[in-house]
Amino acid sequence: MPKVIYQSPDGARTEIDAPVGATVRNLALANGVDGIVGECGGELMCASCHVYVDEQFLERLPPVQEEEDEMLESTACERLSNSRLSCQIKMTDELDGLLVRLPEEQL
Amino acid sequence: MTPSTTQLPELDLDPYSPEFLADPYPYYAQLRDAGPVVWLTRYEHYVVARHAETKAVLDDWETFGSTRGFGLHDPEREPPLLDSPEYEPLARVPHMNTEAIRGLLDAVRPDPPEHDPIRRLFMRMLAPGLIRRSREQIVGAAQALVEKLVARGSFDAAAELADAFVLGVIGDLVGLPEQGREHIIAYGNMAMNTSGPRNEVYLESIEHAVDAVAWVDQVCTRDSLSPGPIGQLIFDAVDAGEIEEDMGNAFVRVFPTAAVDTTSSTITNAIYNLAVNPDQWALLRDDPSLARRAFQETMRFTQAIHPLYRTTTRDGELAGSELAAGIKMALFLGSANRDPRVFEDPDRFEIRRDATPQLGFGSGIHSCAGQTLARLEGEAVLTALSRRVARLELDGEPTPRRHNTLHTWAHLPVKVTGDAR
Numbered sequence: 001m002p003k004v005i006y007q008s009p010d011g012a013r014t015e016i017d018a019p020v021g022a023t024v025r026n027l028a029l030a031n032g033v034d035g036i037v038g039e040c041g042g043e044l045m046c047a048s049c050h051v052y053v054d055e056q057f058l059e060r061l062p063p064v065q066e067e068e069d070e071m072l073e074s075t076a077c078e079r080l081s082n083s084r085l086s087c088q089i090k091m092t093d094e095l096d097g098l099l100v101r102l103p104e105e106q107l
Numbered sequence: 108m109t110p111s112t113t114q115l116p117e118l119d120l121d122p123y124s125p126e127f128l129a130d131p132y133p134y135y136a137q138l139r140d141a142g143p144v145v146w147l148t149r150y151e152h153y154v155v156a157r158h159a160e161t162k163a164v165l166d167d168w169e170t171f172g173s174t175r176g177f178g179l180h181d182p183e184r185e186p187p188l189l190d191s192p193e194y195e196p197l198a199r200v201p202h203m204n205t206e207a208i209r210g211l212l213d214a215v216r217p218d219p220p221e222h223d224p225i226r227r228l229f230m231r232m233l234a235p236g237l238i239r240r241s242r243e244q245i246v247g248a249a250q251a252l253v254e255k256l257v258a259r260g261s262f263d264a265a266a267e268l269a270d271a272f273v274l275g276v277i278g279d280l281v282g283l284p285e286q287g288r289e290h291i292i293a294y295g296n297m298a299m300n301t302s303g304p305r306n307e308v309y310l311e312s313i314e315h316a317v318d319a320v321a322w323v324d325q326v327c328t329r330d331s332l333s334p335g336p337i338g339q340l341i342f343d344a345v346d347a348g349e350i351e352e353d354m355g356n357a358f359v360r361v362f363p364t365a366a367v368d369t370t371s372s373t374i375t376n377a378i379y380n381l382a383v384n385p386d387q388w389a390l391l392r393d394d395p396s397l398a399r400r401a402f403q404e405t406m407r408f409t410q411a412i413h414p415l416y417r418t419t420t421r422d423g424e425l426a427g428s429e430l431a432a433g434i435k436m437a438l439f440l441g442s443a444n445r446d447p448r449v450f451e452d453p454d455r456f457e458i459r460r461d462a463t464p465q466l467g468f469g470s471g472i473h474s475c476a477g478q479t480l481a482r483l484e485g486e487a488v489l490t491a492l493s494r495r496v497a498r499l500e501l502d503g504e505p506t507p508r509r510h511n512t513l514h515t516w517a518h519l520p521v522k523v524t525g526d527a528r
């Protein structure tokens with residue numbers, strides 16, 4: 001099973017086994033990883049599931065679609081070139097070891 | 108009855124009967140247990156009450172359309188509501204914007220492609236990033252009002268707290284004149300009552316809305332608005348040629364209709380839930396950062412909007428049931444939110460649970476564009492209360508709001524003991 005690694009702003013890392021197809025947002029909530037709020041339930045309506053994706057994984061992700069792009073303009077912490085909304089990242093075998101850094105704030 | 112419905116489980120329930128409106132939850136369980144799609148004999152339409160199918164319907168606008176209204180009334184089979192004798196009282200409104208009121212009452216809404224530019228503007232004017240800029244102002248308004256009410260020791264949490272707060276927030280954001288804002292309550296009351304059948308509350312809501320319709324017509328225009336972040340944005344879009352002036356006015360009207368009653372009802376429900384569940388109130392008091400979760404759990408546990416409709420646009424299939432085109436379908440969000448298939452112990456109010464799969468803001472292309480604003484308002488009030496109040500209790504029996512669509516309290520008397528923290 002692929003793994004996803006969440007790194008909180010203080011550097012602490014949490015590694016979670018990720019069934020293929022699960023989203024990075026859902027995995028965090030299901031496993032009690034703090035730092036992803038994702039209040040709208042993955043509907044691209046809240047921007048509170050913001051993560052910074054480690055550069056080496058960035059191009060393995062499907063490109064940002066228009067709606068995600070617009071919602072990324074609403075993140076609480078600055079949008080950077082590696083910003084994504086974690087409700088839009090579905091785990092695949094190719095993404096094994098995916099490292100996402102959590103922003104200081106989501107709301 | 109259409110032939111394809113013969114295989115569906117049938118129930119003879121009336122979602123608008125006083126018993127159903129007073130406590131819908133046992134009926135919801137009955138509807139969920141009967142099957143994924145149920146035929147309601149009394150109104151001759153489909154009902155979907157389970158979570159998975161409700162979401163599937165909301166996410167498939169091509170099969171389940173909104174253009175025939177999100178109420179019970181079907182403008183394609185029946186004459187426009189405004190032309191029916193029940194609407195006689197509105198004839199007293201001078202210079203009524205007939206077009207706008209017709210649309211409001213029939214509750215029609217475009218689907219794509221007409222919906223696309225409208226949706227884009229909704230999303231822009233209510234984007235989380237934009238709403239965040241009003242955060243301090245909204246939090247401050249909640250604190251000031253809570254402070255004033257808590258000093259009195261007892262108050263009506265529905266009228267004096269939830270309604271007053273939400274009217275102030277929305278009024279200021281849009282730039283509506285302060286004088287007369289209370290008309291918005293009667294206006295919204297009519298808009299949502301008339302999505303039900305023509306019963307007594309329905310008729311009363313029209314009678315009570317006459318002055319409100321006149322007020323809304325008068326103030327929802329560029330010239331009557333004072334500077335407010337959202338009102339400004341709407342008319343900037345007009346000036347940029349993105350939408351017509353008429354459409355700008357229509358956008359302003361979305362606020363009295365969609366932004367007030369919904370939010371204040373939910374805040375009222377949250378306070379009720381916390382007052383009658385002291386263990387949950389204690390959790391919030393000890394950790395005010397749970398406020399947003401408490402609001403989300405209130406959306407799940409006591410969803411304010413019951414029911415919402417779609418109309419089948421074509422023959423189709425849902426969870427193994429065949430569906431015929433051109434028939435209304437009732438969705439009970441409050442039932443989906445208590446579906447044991449999705450939520451553990453669904454009939455318990457637990458503010459720490461992850462209630463994010465709740466469907467109280469809808470889903471798909473029509474899902475609530477104002478949800479970030481509503482959540483912020485809820486957070487602001489619940490945080491202010493949890494910081495200032497040690498004990499929160501009912502102060503006598505609350506009065507249910509008699510309403511075809513909204514499930515909440517008209518009056519919620521509460522008694523509070525202040526906290527010196």
Ligand code: HEM
Pocket residue numbers: 173177216226229233361362365366367369370371373411412415466467468469470472473474475476477478480481
């Ligand atoms: C707790 C409060 C609220 C609740 C429970 C609520 C609920 C809903 C629901 C269920 C829908 C979907 C309707 C459908 O699919 O037919 C909706 C849509 C909508 N809501 Fe809210 N709402 C709330 C607050 C607000 C606020 C504050 C605004 C601000 C203007 C707002 C604006 C809208 C708009 C514009 C739509 C229509 C979106 C579209 O058709 O594209 N709502 N709301």
Ligand code: FES
Pocket residue numbers: 025037038039040041042043044045046047048049071085086087088
């Ligand atoms: S969970 Fe709301 S945008 Fe991702």
